[in-house]
Amino acid sequence: MSSLNPYKKLWSEFYESKIAFLALCTLLVLIVLSLLSPIISPQDPYNLSDINIMEGRLPPGTHSERGYIYFLGTDDQGRDMLSAILYGLRISLAVGVASGIFAFIFGLSVGLFAAYNGGIFDKLIMRFVDMQLSFPAILIALILLTTLGRGTDKVIIALIASQWVYYARVARGTALTELNKEYIESARCLNLSKFRIIIIQLLPNCLPPLIVVMTIEIGHAIALEATLSFLGVGLPITKPSLGLLISNGYEYMLYGKYWISMFPGIALLILILTINVVGDQLRDILNPRLKQ
Amino acid sequence: MLVFIINRIIQSMIVIFLTSIVIFAGIFAIGNPVDLLLDSRATFEEMEQIKANLGLDKPFWEQYYIFLKSSVNGDFGHSYIYNVPAMQLIFQRLPATLELAFISLILSIIIGIPVGVVAGIYSKNIFSKCVMFLSVLGFSLPSFWVGLMLIMVFSISFGWLPSFGRGETISLFGIEWSIFTLDGLKHIIMPALNLSLFGIAFVIRLSRAGIIEIIHQDYIKFAHAKGLKNSRVMFVYILKNIMIPIVTVLGMEFGLILAFAVVTETVFAWPGIGKLLIDSINLLDRPVVVSYIMMTVFIFLIINLIVDLIYSVLDPRVRIIIND
Numbered sequence: 001m002s003s004l005n006p007y008k009k010l011w012s013e014f015y016e017s018k019i020a021f022l023a024l025c026t027l028l029v030l031i032v033l034s035l036l037s038p039i040i041s042p043q044d045p046y047n048l049s050d051i052n053i054m055e056g057r058l059p060p061g062t063h064s065e066r067g068y069i070y071f072l073g074t075d076d077q078g079r080d081m082l083s084a085i086l087y088g089l090r091i092s093l094a095v096g097v098a099s100g101i102f103a104f105i106f107g108l109s110v111g112l113f114a115a116y117n118g119g120i121f122d123k124l125i126m127r128f129v130d131m132q133l134s135f136p137a138i139l140i141a142l143i144l145l146t147t148l149g150r151g152t153d154k155v156i157i158a159l160i161a162s163q164w165v166y167y168a169r170v171a172r173g174t175a176l177t178e179l180n181k182e183y184i185e186s187a188r189c190l191n192l193s194k195f196r197i198i199i200i201q202l203l204p205n206c207l208p209p210l211i212v213v214m215t216i217e218i219g220h221a222i223a224l225e226a227t228l229s230f231l232g233v234g235l236p237i238t239k240p241s242l243g244l245l246i247s248n249g250y251e252y253m254l255y256g257k258y259w260i261s262m263f264p265g266i267a268l269l270i271l272i273l274t275i276n277v278v279g280d281q282l283r284d285i286l287n288p289r290l291k292q
Numbered sequence: 293m294l295v296f297i298i299n300r301i302i303q304s305m306i307v308i309f310l311t312s313i314v315i316f317a318g319i320f321a322i323g324n325p326v327d328l329l330l331d332s333r334a335t336f337e338e339m340e341q342i343k344a345n346l347g348l349d350k351p352f353w354e355q356y357y358i359f360l361k362s363s364v365n366g367d368f369g370h371s372y373i374y375n376v377p378a379m380q381l382i383f384q385r386l387p388a389t390l391e392l393a394f395i396s397l398i399l400s401i402i403i404g405i406p407v408g409v410v411a412g413i414y415s416k417n418i419f420s421k422c423v424m425f426l427s428v429l430g431f432s433l434p435s436f437w438v439g440l441m442l443i444m445v446f447s448i449s450f451g452w453l454p455s456f457g458r459g460e461t462i463s464l465f466g467i468e469w470s471i472f473t474l475d476g477l478k479h480i481i482m483p484a485l486n487l488s489l490f491g492i493a494f495v496i497r498l499s500r501a502g503i504i505e506i507i508h509q510d511y512i513k514f515a516h517a518k519g520l521k522n523s524r525v526m527f528v529y530i531l532k533n534i535m536i537p538i539v540t541v542l543g544m545e546f547g548l549i550l551a552f553a554v555v556t557e558t559v560f561a562w563p564g565i566g567k568l569l570i571d572s573i574n575l576l577d578r579p580v581v582v583s584y585i586m587m588t589v590f591i592f593l594i595i596n597l598i599v600d601l602i603y604s605v606l607d608p609r610v611r612i613i614i615n616d
Contacts, residue, residue, distance in 0.1 A: 131307060134544075134596045135589075139551040143311070143585055146573050147318020223434045230436045231558055231570055246437065254455065258444060265437045276432040 013285045020281035027274040034090040041083035042068050060259050073259035075248060081259060084245055085267050091241040092271065095152065096222035099159035104214050106160065107167025112198055112206065115175035129165045137162040141224060145233045155234050159221045170213050174206040208286045215279035219272050226268055242268040304593040311589050315582055316356050368583035378579035382565055382587055387467045388458060389564030393549045395471065395480055396488035400545065404495025411496065412503025423496060430493025435552055439486040439559035446482060454479050456561035483560040487552060491545050495538060502534030543599035547592055
């Protein structure tokens with residue numbers, strides 16, 4: 001058993017939960033769809049010559065003048081909702097993953113250095129992290145965005161700033177237990193440089209719990225971005241993520257035109273839910289305490 | 293203990309100071325409210341005049357100094373739009389938000405604990421699994437989307453509940469209340485439920501985990517063996533013990549509810565401070581935005597301090613760490 005490839009083992013344990021497996025498949029389908037959105041969507045929703053404003057707010061299943069069917073209806077500008085959702089999915093995923101990766105790198109570096117160096121640097125950083133953790137992420141993002149203004153880069157900055165602490169905390173905690181192990185001691189005895197010990201010895205062994213954190217935090221980041229965009233402080237209207245699509249259809253919903261808000265909402269829901277289920281399953285596998 | 297409190301107060305003041313600089317610098321850098329106040333036909337002199345009236349012609353540090361000096365006295369300037377003190381505007385809207393937040397907190401307790409307890413006692417059956425799945429939903433669903441769905445089902449499809457506003461209010465102790473009128477009650481149900489979803493999920497998980505941990509302990513077996521009634525074991529022996537973790541997270545949860553009130557108030561057009569913030573951001577009403585943020589940071593620091601103090605009272609182990 002021990003000779004088994006660890007990734008194969010991980011995979012076989014992941015496969016044990018049928019729900020998690022299903023969620024992973026759905027998530028992969030969503031990612032592929034979002035990557036292929038310019039090719040597979042029936043219409044380019046942001047090419048003005050492609051949309052017909054006379055066909056605005058049509059219910060799902062209406063035939064367009066150009067011969068295709070609006071399976072999910074159209075919005076107030078006459079955009080095909082299906083295409084808009086595919087493009088929106090791409091934007092939501094891109095923002096979530098980008099902020100996740102940057103927050104991961106930043107939090108990991110800070111956490112590892114704090115754990116390795118200890119002392120006053122460690123104390124100050126952790127004091128700061130604890131302080132920030134006592135404020136909800138949405139509040140921090142909201143405060144930053146009210147001061148930074150609207151924009152894709154600004155949303156990503158706000159998401160990184162509100163989420164890096166989760167990575168830093170886990171990275172520091174894991175690194176502290178790893179630092180007590182014999183391989184670090186032997187590396188120190190070999191007089192390897194500090195940089196080399198941290199990058200080559202310490203880092204790979206701290207990764208598993210951080211990957212779990214990253215999966216779950218990307219889910220949070222996507223939900224947070226959608227919320228901020230819905231409030232009108234997130235992405236600009238030129239980058240219509242799922243949150244903005246929902247926000248656009250909000251007022252029409254009150255008049256019974258449910259599809260403009262409803263379908264992007266369902267897409268967002270499936271996206272966030274599958275990420276969370278996959279993240280939970282990864283956490284259960286990698287946390288030996290829960291296995292018994 | 294005293295040292296701990298003093299330490300925390302100093303820390304809190306540093307946080308407030310840092311926030312004020314970040315906010316002020318950020319707000320200073322974006323948008324010019326003068327463009328918004330005057331129409332495009334205004335002359336250059338009129339523009340300069342209004343800038344001077346608002347103090348916007350002074351350099352950054354001087355503006356910040358004036359801001360700091362007056363904010364120590366609780367004066368955050370006049371709203372550009374309503375021309376009343378920004379703090380007054382916020383205090384006018386605060387009762388609506390606090391009312392909503394307290395109702396949400398109460399909802400999350402009275403729904404969360406019973407459901408969590410039952411799910412904990414029958415932790416192996418299908419009800420418990422469903423509850424756990426729903427609590428995952430409560431954690432992961434974006435709350436604005438749930439709010440929209442509530443409106444769609446209860447306001448648009450069934451037409452049972454109104455979808456926006458506070459409804460009829462009644463004045464009591466000089467404050468307007470929604471919960472004491474039938475119309476107000478109808479208005480508050482949906483936003484409060486929406487806001488409490490996260491809290492309900494949280495309390496369910498905590499009480500379920502607490503029950504599962506406690507129910508197999510020896511003192512519970514002993515209480516049963518003594519022949520005590522099930523209800524007495526439940527309320528005196530079990531509930532008392534699971535309440536400790538729940539009470540300690542309530543403060544944190546109240547903070548979360550206050551933060552998410554921004555979202556819920558926007559969805560349901562509830563006239564609280566959250567909606568005021570979003571409206572003020574869109575109208576570039578700087579003094580209101582700044583006073584909202586300073587006020588919220590202040591409330592959070594106080595909540596966190598109280599939570600830590602309660603924690604140290606309830607759990608002697610924390611007290612030792614604090615005293616060290």
